[in-house]
Structure formats: structure tokens, C-alpha cells
């Protein structure tokens with residue numbers, strides 16, 4: 001079989017590998033390949049497809065985001081999160097294809113609930129069905145707890161919950177900026193390991209904790 005990049009892959013209309021016809025495109029492809037091999041030999045690093053690069057910058061823990069649209073509660077899974085500052089400002093990436101988005105944009109409220117590794121299958125289940133046609137709290141046996149300031153519920157099974165207000169939406173990039181206004185943690189919970197999504201359907205759990213607080217003192221907020 002011809003190596004990838006040197007010809008056209010077999011497909012339904014053309015079931016055999018077809019070699020590239022010589023010409024400027026074939027030469028350009030060959031040059032890129034040779035350059036990549038040369039660089040690999042020099043640096044000891046292989047090229048990684050750019051569309052896989054996001055898996056290297058592992059996002060913070062996978063979270064559940066609850067909303068209430070005025071009629072019913074809903075919950076979705078979010079792995080693309082970002083901390084914006086120490087005041088508890090966060091961003092999540094999502095969009096109008098999710099049922100939760102309408103509630104987020106209309107009510108401008110939500111709760112970020114932080115699940116632990118024992119809840120992994122629930123986290124995946126919640127993130128693979130829609131509040132459009134599913135009562136996810138009933139389906140996944142999640143217990144609602146009334147929040148202090150928002151209509152969206154806290155989730156009792158989670159390690160922590162952050163009540164948030166939507167303070168900005170950058171629609172072009174699907175970025176929803178959230179200001180945390182009240183946070184709750186279940187300190188008595190035995191399982192505290194959070195879940196991190198790689199982005200390819202695999203996950204890692206929190207491992208060893210390293211203490212560098214003394215060295216980082218000038219960069220940490222005073223507590």
C-alpha cells in the first residue's frame with residue numbers, strides 16, 4: 001500500500017491507491033514530507049497534526065453546567081473551560097446547538113458543578129443526550145439542591161458547585177464568560193479526584209499533588 005501523502009487514498013469510486021501525477025502539487029507535497037522527515041531527524045520530534053494540538057493543552061476538570069430556563073432544570077457536560085482571573089471569573093465554550101445555550105443566554109445564570117472520577121459515566125451520559133427530550137436529573141439520578149442566588153440548581157453528588165452569572169458572550173467563538181458569585185464545597189466527600197478530558201474519548205483523573213506554594217508566593221492571591 002502506498003504511504004499516506006504519496007497518492008490518493010482508496011475510496012468507493014476508486015478502490016485502489018492512485019499515485020500522485022507528477023506536477024507542481026506532487027512536488028510540493030514531496031518537499032513538505034522530506035522537510036518534515038529532515039526536521040524530525042534533527043530535533044527528535046515528530047510532527048503532530050495541528051488539529052490534535054488542543055489535546056496537549058489539557059483543559060481544567062470536566063464540569064457539569066446546570067441551567068433553568070424558567071420551566072425546567074437541565075444539565076450539560078463541559079470540558080472546555082478556562083479561568084480568567086482570581087475573582088472567580090471563568091469562560092466556557094459552547095453554542096446554540098445545545099439545549100442549555102438558550103437558557104444560558106436568556107436567564108444569564110448557571111451553576112458550574114464539579115464532578116469527581118466516580119461520576120465519570122454520569123458525566124459522559126449527561127454529555128451525550130439533550131435536555132430537549134430527556135430529564136437528565138431523573139435519568140442519571142442527580143439530586144438538585146437549591147442555590148442561593150440563581151434558579152439553576154446545585155448538584156448534591158458533586159464535590160463543589162459555583163453559582164454564576166453570565167457577564168459576556170463572545171458569540172463568534174462560542175465563549176460564555178461567567179462570574180462566580182457563590183461557591184460551595186462538600187469537604188466531607190472522600191473521593192476528591194477530578195476528571196480531565198483529553199478530547200479523544202479518554203480521560204485522566206487527578207494524581208499526585210505537589211506543593212510549591214512557598215516558591216509561588218508572589219504570584220498567588222492572598223488568602
Ligand SMILES: Cc1cc2nc3c(=O)[nH]c(=O)nc-3n(C[C@H](O)[C@H](O)[C@H](O)COP(=O)(O)O)c2cc1C
Nearest residue numbers: 076077078079080093094098099100127129130131
Ligand atoms: C466529556 C464531554 C465533554 C463535553 N464538553 C463540551 C464542551 O466543552 N462544550 C460543549 O458545547 N459541549 C460539550 N460536550 C457536549 C455537551 O455536553 C452535549 O452536547 C450535551 O448533550 C448538551 O446538552 P443539552 O442539549 O441538554 O444542553 C461534552 C460532552 C462530553 C461527553
